[in-house]
Amino acid sequence: ETGVTQTPRHLVMGMTNKKSLKCEQHLGHNAMYWYKQSAKKPLELMFVYNFKEQTENNSVPSRFSPECPNSSHLFLHLHTLQPEDSALYLCASSQDHSRLLGGYTFGSGTRLTVV
Amino acid sequence: AQKVTQAQTEISVVEKEDVTLDCVYETRDTTYYLFWYKQPPSGELVFLIRRNSFDEQNEISGRYSWNFQKSTSSFNFTITASQVVDSAVYFCALSEFNTNAGKSTFGDGTTLTVKP
Numbered sequence: 001e002t003g004v005t006q007t008p009r010h011l012v013m014g015m016t017n018k019k020s021l022k023c024e025q026h027l028g029h030n031a032m033y034w035y036k037q038s039a040k041k042p043l044e045l046m047f048v049y050n051f052k053e054q055t056e057n058n059s060v061p062s063r064f065s066p067e068c069p070n071s072s073h074l075f076l077h078l079h080t081l082q083p084e085d086s087a088l089y090l091c092a093s094s095q096d097h098s099r100l101l102g103g104y105t106f107g108s109g110t111r112l113t114v115v
Numbered sequence: 116a117q118k119v120t121q122a123q124t125e126i127s128v129v130e131k132e133d134v135t136l137d138c139v140y141e142t143r144d145t146t147y148y149l150f151w152y153k154q155p156p157s158g159e160l161v162f163l164i165r166r167n168s169f170d171e172q173n174e175i176s177g178r179y180s181w182n183f184q185k186s187t188s189s190f191n192f193t194i195t196a197s198q199v200v201d202s203a204v205y206f207c208a209l210s211e212f213n214t215n216a217g218k219s220t221f222g223d224g225t226t227l228t229v230k231p
Contacts, residue, residue, distance in 0.1 A: 031217065043206070043221040055217055088158065097217035100210050103150050103162035104219070111158075 003027045006091050006107035014115055015081060021110045023074040023091030031097035032074040033104065034066060037088040049074060050097045081114045088112070117142045119209050121222035128197055129230050136192040136225045138207030144168075146212035149183065149190045150219070154204040166190065197229045 004025045013019050023032065034046040048056035049068040063085075065077040074091055088111050092104040118141040128134045140149065151163040164174065166183050174181045178195045194201055204226050210219040 042223045045218055045220075048217045050217060058218070090160065092160075098212055099167075100148055100150070100165065100219070103152070103165050104160070105162065106152075106160040108157070108159045 003105050004091055004093055004107035006089075006110050008110060009108065010111045010113075012113045012115060013078070013081065015083070017081075018077070018079040020078065021076040021089055021091075021112075023076075023107055025072055025093040025105070027093060027095075027105060029093035029095050029105070030071055031094045032068060032071070033092040033094075034074070034076055035090040035092060037090055037109070039087075043090070046076075048097060055097065078112075081112075083114050086112055086114045117144075117147075117209050117211055117215055117218075117220045119207050119220050119222035121205075121207055121225050123225045124223070125226045125228070127228045127230065130199060131196050132229075133193060133195050134197050134227065134229075136194075136205050136207075136227065138190045138192065138222060140188050140190065140207070140209045142188075142209060142211055142214075144211040144214045148210045148212070150208040150210070151181065151190075151192050152206045152208065152221075154206065154224070156203070160206065163192075194227075197227075199229050199231055202227060202229045 007022045031050045036044045045058045046060045047066045052068050067075040088109045090109045091107040120139045147168045149166045152160045154160045180193045182191045204224045206224045207222045208219045
């Protein structure tokens with residue numbers, strides 16, 4: 001079982017809906033990330049949190065709103081999404097965010113479909 | 116800017132063949148880290164290896180081996196005696212320590228199919 005748990009695994013939402021993706025890790029990691037994986041595109045970094053503080057927002061549209069209440073939990077709040085936002089959203093964690101000893105530990109992802 | 120290129124989009128081999136996945140990177144940082152991840156059909160990316168820029172020693176782990184050459188900015192991955200379970204998408208990634216700390220860049224991935 002992965003050390004990073006993402007829920008839900010699948011989500012279908014309309015363009016006017018509001019939903020949230022949840023990510024949880026109990027690995028004692030201090031950094032957490034949101035990545036987007038679209039078909040035929042490389043993984044795109046969205047947000048980085050280090051010790052609960054956001055250190056990176058990779059020009060992500062405001063319809064995606066992250067929240068990191070503590071080092072173990074990370075949320076991605078979604079509202080008024082577009083069909084092109086349909087993708088696999090991956091959460092990852094790492095012990096630190098600069099040297100990345102041990103690399104990332106990824107969750108299984110949330111497959112999001114916007115209709 | 117950091118960049119990772121995996122020129123091979125798809126590779127298909129027959130079981131027991133050796134296969135090498137290529138990775139070429141660009142960075143201006145002198146301290147950086149290179150990674151390989153495996154993404155099986157289940158979707159979860161699994162960390163395979165991390166190398167830092169000061170350590171050019173090749174590494175072997177079972178049937179997996181990695182060849183890091185700074186002179187050619189390459190970090191290639193070889194699977195020896197491939198098995199059907201090796202079928203997956205493999206990603207190479209780069210993370211700079213100074214310039215873009217915390218922002219790993221991934222290649223497009225190489226889809227490996229191992230046929231029985």
